[in-house]
Amino acid sequence: MNKKQKKMLFRIILATVLLIAIRIAYGVFEDRNIPETVWFLLYLVPYLTIGYDILKKAGKGILNRQVFDENFLMAIATVGAFAIALVDKTGDYTEAVAVMLFYQVGELFQSYAVGKSRKNISALMDIRPDYANLETDDGVTKVDPDEVEPGSIILVKPGEKVPIDGTVVEGRTTLNTSALTGESIPREAAVGDEVISGCINITGVIRVKTSREFGESTVSKILELVENSSSRKSRSENFISKFAKYYTPAVCIGAFALAVLPPVIRLIAGSPAEWGKWIYRALTFLVISCPCALVISIPLTFFAGIGGASRAGILIKGSNYLEQLSKTGIVAMDKTGTMTKGVFEVNGIHHGTVEDEKLLMYAAHAECFSTHPIAKSIRDAYLSGRFRKEDSGEKPAILTERVADVEEVGGNGISASVDGKSILIGNARLLNRFGIEAIECHHVGTIVHVAIDGAYAGHILISDMVKPTSAEAIRRIRAAGVRKTVVLTGDAAKVADSVARELGIDEVRSELLPADKVTEVESLLAGKRSGETLVFVGDGINDAPVLSRADIGIAMGALGSDAAIEAADVVLMDDDPVKISKAIRIARKCMRIVYENIVFAIGVKLLCLLLGALGMANMWMAIFADVGVMVLAVLNAIRALFVKRI
Amino acid sequence: MKKSYKIEVDCANCANKMEEAAKKTEGVKDAVVNFMALKMNVEFEEGVDYKAVMQNVLKNCKKVEDDCEIFL
Numbered sequence: 151m152n153k154k155q156k157k158m159l160f161r162i163i164l165a166t167v168l169l170i171a172i173r174i175a176y177g178v179f180e181d182r183n184i185p186e187t188v189w190f191l192l193y194l195v196p197y198l199t200i201g202y203d204i205l206k207k208a209g210k211g212i213l214n215r216q217v218f219d220e221n222f223l224m225a226i227a228t229v230g231a232f233a234i235a236l237v238d239k240t241g242d243y244t245e246a247v248a249v250m251l252f253y254q255v256g257e258l259f260q261s262y263a264v265g266k267s268r269k270n271i272s273a274l275m276d277i278r279p280d281y282a283n284l285e286t287d288d289g290v291t292k293v294d295p296d297e298v299e300p301g302s303i304i305l306v307k308p309g310e311k312v313p314i315d316g317t318v319v320e321g322r323t324t325l326n327t328s329a330l331t332g333e334s335i336p337r338e339a340a341v342g343d344e345v346i347s348g349c350i351n352i353t354g355v356i357r358v359k360t361s362r363e364f365g366e367s368t369v370s371k372i373l374e375l376v377e378n379s380s381s382r383k384s385r386s387e388n389f390i391s392k393f394a395k396y397y398t399p400a401v402c403i404g405a406f407a408l409a410v411l412p413p414v415i416r417l418i419a420g421s422p423a424e425w426g427k428w429i430y431r432a433l434t435f436l437v438i439s440c441p442c443a444l445v446i447s448i449p450l451t452f453f454a455g456i457g458g459a460s461r462a463g464i465l466i467k468g469s470n471y472l473e474q475l476s477k478t479g480i481v482a483m484d485k486t487g488t489m490t491k492g493v494f495e496v497n498g499i500h501h502g503t504v505e506d507e508k509l510l511m512y513a514a515h516a517e518c519f520s521t522h523p524i525a526k527s528i529r530d531a532y533l534s535g536r537f538r539k540e541d542s543g544e545k546p547a548i549l550t551e552r553v554a555d556v557e558e559v560g561g562n563g564i565s566a567s568v569d570g571k572s573i574l575i576g577n578a579r580l581l582n583r584f585g586i587e588a589i590e591c592h593h594v595g596t597i598v599h600v601a602i603d604g605a606y607a608g609h610i611l612i613s614d615m616v617k618p619t620s621a622e623a624i625r626r627i628r629a630a631g632v633r634k635t636v637v638l639t640g641d642a643a644k645v646a647d648s649v650a651r652e653l654g655i656d657e658v659r660s661e662l663l664p665a666d667k668v669t670e671v672e673s674l675l676a677g678k679r680s681g682e683t684l685v686f687v688g689d690g691i692n693d694a695p696v697l698s699r700a701d702i703g704i705a706m707g708a709l710g711s712d713a714a715i716e717a718a719d720v721v722l723m724d725d726d727p728v729k730i731s732k733a734i735r736i737a738r739k740c741m742r743i744v745y746e747n748i749v750f751a752i753g754v755k756l757l758c759l760l761l762g763a764l765g766m767a768n769m770w771m772a773i774f775a776d777v778g779v780m781v782l783a784v785l786n787a788i789r790a791l792f793v794k795r796i
Numbered sequence: 797m798k799k800s801y802k803i804e805v806d807c808a809n810c811a812n813k814m815e816e817a818a819k820k821t822e823g824v825k826d827a828v829v830n831f832m833a834l835k836m837n838v839e840f841e842e843g844v845d846y847k848a849v850m851q852n853v854l855k856n857c858k859k860v861e862d863d864c865e866i867f868l
Contacts, residue, residue, distance in 0.1 A: 207862055214859040220809070261806055268832060377833050391812055446808040453832035 151262060158258045162251065165200035169247050172196065176242075186239060190232075193243035201228065201250040218398045220440040224253050227436040231769060234426050234433075249437060249773045256777030260446055263784045267454060270791065277329045277348040277369055279313035285357070295364040304358050306351045315347050315367045316360040323354035330372070331724040332463030348372065371715055375465055379456050382468025386744050390448045393752075394441040401439035401759065405432040408763060427765070434762040437772040443751040447783035448744055451790045455740030458793035463723040464733045471719040474702050475737035479682025481632050481730065482674055484667075484696075485639035485649055487689035488706060489623075489727060490614045494523055494596070496531035497615060501589045502608030506537040509608050511546070513600050515553050516566040516573040524596060527612055559583070563598075574601040581606070594648040616649060623727035624653045630734045633682070636674060638667050638696075667696045675701070687730055689714070704730060735796040743790050747783045754779045799846060801836045803829065804865040814864055817856040823849035836866060 151159065172192050198205075201224075208225035216222075231246035282295045283305040290305055295313040298304060303319065306312050312325070322340040330348045339345050345358055348369035364370055383391075409432035413423035452469040459466050466472050486492045499506040514532035517525035531537065535546050556566040562583070563576010574581060578588035581599050586606050588599045595613025599606070617623075624635060636657040639646045646660035659670050675684055686693075686700035689707050694717035697703030705718035707725030715721055722729045758775040761767035767775075805811050811831035818827035818836065823844040828837045838853065840846045847868075854866045 210862050216813075216860055219813075257807070264808075264832075268834070377835065378830075378837070394809060394812070442807065442809060445812065449808060449831055 152265070155258060155261055155265075158254065158261075161200055162254055162258065165196040165247070165251055168196035168199065169193075169244065169251070173244060186236075190236060190243065193232075193247055197228070197232075197243075197247045197250060200247070200254055201225075204250065204253075218402055220398075220442065223398070223402070223436045223439055224250065227433045227769070230429065230433040230436075234430055238426055245769055249769050252773040252777050253437075256442070256773075256780055259777070259781055260442065260784060263781075263788070264446065264450065267450065267788050267791070270457075277311070278373060279311040279347065279369065282313040282364075283307070283310075295367075298360055298364060300360050300362055302360050304360060306345075306356050306358055308351055308353055308355065310351055311369075312345050312347050312349045312351060312358065313367075313369075314358075314360045314364050315362045316345060316358040318343050318345060319357050319359045321354050321356040323356050324352045325349040326352050327724075330368070330463065332461060372460075372465060375467055375715070375721075376456065376460050379466060379468050382470050384452060384469035384473040386473065386741075386748065387448055387452065387469060390441075390444050390748070394445050397441050398439050401435055404759070404763075405435035405439070408432040408435055430769075431762055431765055434767060434769050434772045435759060437769055438755055438758045438762060438776060440776055441755075442776070443755075443780035443783045444748065446780065447747045447751065447787045450784060451740060451743045451747065451787040454788055454790035455736060455743075455793075458791040459733065459736045462729070462732060462736070462793055464729055464736065465715075465721040465723065466733070466737075467719050467721075471702055472737045472740055474683045475685070475720065475734055476741040477681060477683045478630075478632055478685050478702070478734050478737075480634045480636065480674060480678055480684045481627055482636040482638055482671060482684060482686045482700065483655075483727075483730075484686075484688040484693055485637050485641055485646060486614060487725070488687055489620045489637065489649060489653060489655075490616050492614065492689070494527045494612050495615045496527055496537075496610055497595060497613045498593065498611040499537060500591060500593075500609055500611065501606075503605070504602065504607055505539065507532075507535075507539065507546075509600055510537050510610070512568050512571070512573050512602060512607075513575050513598065513610060514548055515568040516556070516564050516575045518548050518550055518553055519556055520564065524598065524612055528598065528610060531610075571603050575599070594645050613645075616652060617725070617727060619726055619728045621653050623730060624655060626728060626731035627734070628654075630731045630738070632734070633679075636670075638662055638670050638686075640664070640667075664692055664695070667693065668699050671696055671699050675699075685730075685734075687727070689725070704733065706730075732793075732796060736793045739793070739796060740790045743786055747786055750786075751779050751783050797842075797846060798837060798839045799850075801838065801850070802867040803834050803836045804867070805829075805831070805834070805861065806863055810861040810864060813860040814857045817860045818853045821849065821853045821856050824853060827853070 204221050204224050207221040211219050211222050228246040228250045231249065232243055235243050279295055281292045282298050283290050284293045284298055285303040285305060298314055304314065318339050318341050320341060324336040325339050325345060327337055327349050336352060347367040409429045412428050413425050417423050452472060455472055456466050483489060499509055502509050510532045514529045517528050529548060533546055552569050554567045556564060559565055559576065559580055562580035566573050574584060575598060578599060581588045581601055586601050588606065591597045591609055591611060593611050595611050598610045598612060601607055627635060635655045637646060637650050637655045638659050640662050641660060643660040646658045650658045662670060671686060678684055683701035685702045685704060686696050687704045687706060688697055694713060697705060697717045702720060703718045704720045704722060705714035706722040720733055754775055758767055758772055762772060805814060808831045811829045815827055815829040818824055818838060823841050824838055825841050826839040840849060850868050857864050857866060
């Protein structure tokens with residue numbers, strides 16, 4: 151609690167004690183003919199203790215022509231309650247004091263809850279580095295990250311945050327990226343690797359040459375994005391602001407009508423006017439008229455939702471996008487780099503006449519001087535030992551001295567001698583040239599045939615691997631209520647179809663140029679049902695126009711990629727496609743809470759207005775409705791922060 | 797030109813009122829108050845003295861909500 155809140159708490163306690171004391175005294179001395187005025191003055195003490203600032207603000211409000219603010223309403227309602235008690239000579243002024251008291255309790259709670267959640271959310275996003283260890287001529291000094299020029303050398307010790315983006319020039323370490331991605335998979339960094347600000351250095355000291363200013367670094371970009379996110383207001387927020395603007399004056403007019411019309415009609419009809427009764431009901435109206443619960447809980451829900459999402463490595467650029475995301479009906483996605491890893495890997499070895507590992511060993515050696523990506527993927531597969539039958543404990547290695555007579559055969563492949571055996575490696579044409587028949591592969595991808603000593607030895611399938619979580623991601627996207635999934639790719643139809651089948655994607659549009667993707671998205675947009683939105687997921691490379699054309703553009707694997715952060719509405723910090731469904735679910739949960747709060751708060755208020763008008767609700771009930779609804783709505787809003795298990 | 801200011805305000809409705817008041821101030825093109833982050837982002841008209849404009853923004857905000865503060 152801050153100073154202001156502590157002071158308010160003290161006032162609340164003091165006023166409560168005074169009120170109870172006066173109530174007891176009233177009970178004890180009731181028969182002793184104490185004049186009415188004495189009680190009135192006594193009750194005035196706790197009333198002013200708790201409400202002097204409200205009265206002051208109300209007065210100032212009138213001077214500044216701000217009539218319909220809640221201070222004014224509370225002042226009118228409580229002063230009115232005093233007046234009625236005075237006129238009716240009931241001597242019971244508890245109600246007026248209690249109403250003011252509860253109002254202040256509500257305000258205090260609101261201020262506390264909002265402060266607390268504000269703190270919680272900012273703590274979640276506590277990735278801002280406080281300092282950088284800058285290397286200068288006179289040793290290492292701690293400076294503000296803002297003061298570090300690009301190209302400077304900074305030192306990052308274990309346990310510290312990397313303050314600025316840069317490249318490692320000395321040392322090796324493991325980095326924890328969980329503050330950025332939500333996943334605690336450590337990342338290795340050695341000399342020459344880029345490091346991204348916001349990561350936490352775990353194991354070793356590294357020297358980093360900064361590549362950007364602090365303001366341009368990843369961590370600043372992310373913070374800016376999240377902090378400004380609630381400035382883009384959703385339609386529900388705009389609805390609430392508008393509602394609040396009309397609601398309060400409407401209720402005030404209603405209160406005035408309630409105070410005046412029924413007595414006048416009764417007078418005309420010849421019955422007693424019962425001014426007191428109707429004015430009391432009107433005052434009850436005024437107490438209910440504050441739209442606080444709504445006005446506070448809706449932005450709070452969005453703020454909590456966006457905060458929770460960013461903790462999970464999902465950055466949402468505005469409440470409006472959260473709202474749109476919750477209505478996702480169609481998910482269109484890019485293939486390469488989004489659903490697949492975007493790198494070529496050995497995916498299988500078929501028709502081998504020797505052991506897989508042996509085949510791979512010959513292939514890797516024959517390709518040992520080649521710089522072609524295919525050659526590299528074969529060497530990587532061999533070195534990784536993935537295709538071993540059993541682990542011999544020996545680390546596979548490529549020894550160039552085992553290789554001789556390497557010859558490139560007309561762009562079709564390579565002939566070489568490995569351990570004295572003559573190896574042919576390349577496409578079917580190469581083998582045909584040497585009179586060897588190659589066995590066709592029915593899989594999709596690049597096929598590399600291998601022959602040993604003039605005999606066919608099998609082929610290696612190299613393809614872009616589907617990410618291990620892609621199938622699960624599509625399943626979850628569907629489970630989240632998405633009607634249609636479409637893959638848009640520049641790749642060949644055969645490849646795209648096979649990936650789509652494997653993952654269970656509904657539609658495929660293949661062999662598209664970047665510009666065609668926009669056209670395809672437009673045709674999908676034209677075909678969507680009313681009230682649903684189209685999400686496009688890409689890896690942020692080359693698809694900026696599509697990202698901005700779709701209702702929501704999600705860029706993934708964006709850690710360190712400025713272009714993607716700029717172009718997308720939602721940014722997934724790592725490249726796990728499961729996050730797509732998570733983002734949709736977070737959005738749905740958040741919007742559900744928003745609607746719950748809107749319906750609940752407006753519903754209870756309208757009910758109380760009705761009961762108040764009929765005389766079935768007194769001022770006590772009104773203030774309980776007001777404060778109670780607000781407390782519940784705020785607590786409900788904070789639920790949006792918890793997104794771990796969605 | 798855009799600038800961002802830290803603000804201090806107690807209730808969400810008051811923040812909305814501050815936003816309205818800031819928007820209506822002369823020299824302000826657009827203003828957005830973010831109650832949760834306690835920030836006010838102001839976009840100024842071309843060629844105005846933003847410091848003077850902010851003084852007026854503060855004055856107008858004080859009028860609608862006595863209990864607010866903008867850290868200029």
